Amino acid sequence: MTCDLINNQKLIAEYKDFHAKGKAWPEITESIKSAGIVDMQIYLTGNRMFMIMECDSSFNPNKKAEMDANNPKVQEWEMLMWKYQLGVPWAKNGEKWVEMEKIFQLI
Structure with a gap:
C-alpha cells in the first residue's frame, strides 16, 4: 500500500517518531x-x-475496516495521523493508504 506525508520535514520527523520501535500506541x-x-513494515522515500503487510489466512480487509471504524482508539489514532498524511494524487476522497499493484517478483 502507499500513502504520502505532507512534505514538511518537521511533520515527517514527528510522524517517524510516532512509528519508532515501541512508540506506536499499544x-x-x-x-x-x-x-x-x-x-507490517513501512518504508519512506521523500x-x-x-x-508491506504479511497476513495470515484470517485477514479480511473489509473486516479490518469495520473493526477500525468501531474502535474509538483506532479512530483517535487515525485522526491524529491525518495531521501528517496526505493521500496520493489518485486516492479517492478521504482515502489514505491505497493498494498497489504488484507488477514484478523475482522468485
Whole structure:
C-alpha cells in the first residue's frame, strides 16, 4: 500500500517518531495483530510511504475496516495521523493508504 506525508520535514520527523520501535500506541498494534496481520513494515522515500503487510489466512480487509471504524482508539489514532498524511494524487476522497499493484517478483 502507499500513502504520502505532507512534505514538511518537521511533520515527517514527528510522524517517524510516532512509528519508532515501541512508540506506536499499544491499542493500535493490538488492532493490527488481531486482524490477522502478522507483520507490517513501512518504508519512506521523500514524503512517499510504502507499507508491506504479511497476513495470515484470517485477514479480511473489509473486516479490518469495520473493526477500525468501531474502535474509538483506532479512530483517535487515525485522526491524529491525518495531521501528517496526505493521500496520493489518485486516492479517492478521504482515502489514505491505497493498494498497489504488484507488477514484478523475482522468485
